[in-house]
Amino acid sequence: MPKVKQSRKQFFTNILNAVGAGVVIALLPNALLGELLKFFKDGQPTLELMYQLVVIIQSFMAFIIGALAAHAFKFSGPGIVITGVSAMLGSGAVQFKGNAIVLQGIGDIINVILVVMLACCLFIILKDKFGSLEMIILPVLIPVFSGLVGLLILPHVRKVTQALGAMIQSFTDLNPLMMSILISMTFALLMVTPISLVAIATAISLEGLGSGAGNMGIVAACVTFIFGSLGVNKLGVNIVLIIGAAKMMIPVYLKHPIIMVPLAINGAIAGTLTYLIGIKGTPMSAGFGYTGLVGPLNAFARMNGEPIMNIVLLTFGYLIIPFTFGFIVHQLCKKWLPGYSDDIYRFEIPKQ
Template identity: 30%
Template structure:
């Protein structure tokens, strides 16, 4: 219990969520980037079909990987990590039992998975001093059976809430696309600059379609604004890294200077406004990604001329976000109380 108390509430959840976020990114990235390019090839031969299937299988290991990586954040032993993974898999809903057969149906409900992982970690902290050398027996039983069973029970109710939130957002983008695209894009532009995972959030609440597209272009807007803002004080290398999504390396800057999120939010809002007319779409598993994953998967939802579709994607994912970022950068430069070049300095020695 003393070991658990050394983690403050915020620190506990930051550690847990960072582990879950990394699991999602690692598991989803192969399918998000490679699968769209080999979908056609998979229909031509068993060789390409094998690569296609292997690429997409990563989704199914998210609960297990999330349990292991989250437990790693607390320096758990191998037995404890595996036990948390057992509970996460059982409670995730990624496997469904019907008529004597288990079937994998995806990564399950992420919110319920996080809930189960949190419970499993707390329980291990509570019992580890009592089970001693019998940890290899008791920890898998308690996590895999009892906590896993609780997760299977809670899944129905938590998943209902998750889907309801996602359905509301998706329906709102149909009824009022301008306002919702602005808000979603602005929110994801800011969230991706925090320790929170836009990938996990998008999947957890199940946003897709136009809402998923708005989330993706919002994340991209953050990349572009940070790339423009860091160019002068950090040089081409850092700016290029930001362009391709390495904004998390600036977490310390954002925490120290929250005002840095304001120009990011503005660019996100402008990009979302534009997207409300273009209306690119994306699935929930890709909605939290910016470019290059976002446009690759948005393309699969588009119909009509290939050339026109590529032009639209180039506009909403690259050209306009960069243009908006340059304009916002020049405007905010004239507001010293809101913008300071030194805020964007990245200390690469840390």
């Protein structure tokens, strides 16, 4: 019985680690270069092409996660491809429009996880069961069945996002300060999960102060994981977190839900800052934090008054105050919160 439990634990660990690494590989190119290329690409065919490539890369997130999960299970080359294709088909990112096949966003991460789990289970169970026919049967059976199941459950999985969207939308009926705090806390708590905050924000057309609060909630989440990670993870992981790609820490967060405490505190602080400074944005900017300067640039464009003063306010709002309080909150949690330590932020990089 202990062996069974251990194998189950390792199974979920492999899947979650693949999600964490896959999100970074897929989203980092656009996070680093997207906004910069968007600014300079007009009239520059090469830069336009580069911009298109970084957007396309993130659309293959499901395939990357599936391939990394299969690699963690030490599948053969064909098994890795089969799992990756299954994830891509069931993610919702690949769609038929007329007679064309198009890539639509990155898909639903929750659905990707479920499809990858199914595809990996099928490959583990069916491997070596068909002898010489394996290379004929498995590439047909696993992707088609896993992809079909994924697309059938996708509408139901998306109801989770819709329910969260309805909850966040209800916050907009409150007074501005309470709205900002609750939205910021919610975004901080959900940022490092398989939930797509961009999907939520666009679905409910979250804009103005509500969008700014969501944006600052993501900043709060990034700050929380940065200070937790600095003492236990290598330079590469910390740089990725500083850039703003905190979703890579999904496996860490799901294993240690106690991290919700500093996330909620930092989220409340960020929400208060949103109200005091008047940080605003659009539905699309709500899900980016400071990554690519999407949040600060959108907030700056919607501020009145002297530009220099606005830049100073945004510098304090996005960097100085969140990082200062993030450090203080982390130290206080380590001192007073049982079970909370630097070590829970350790990120396991999938072995080569």
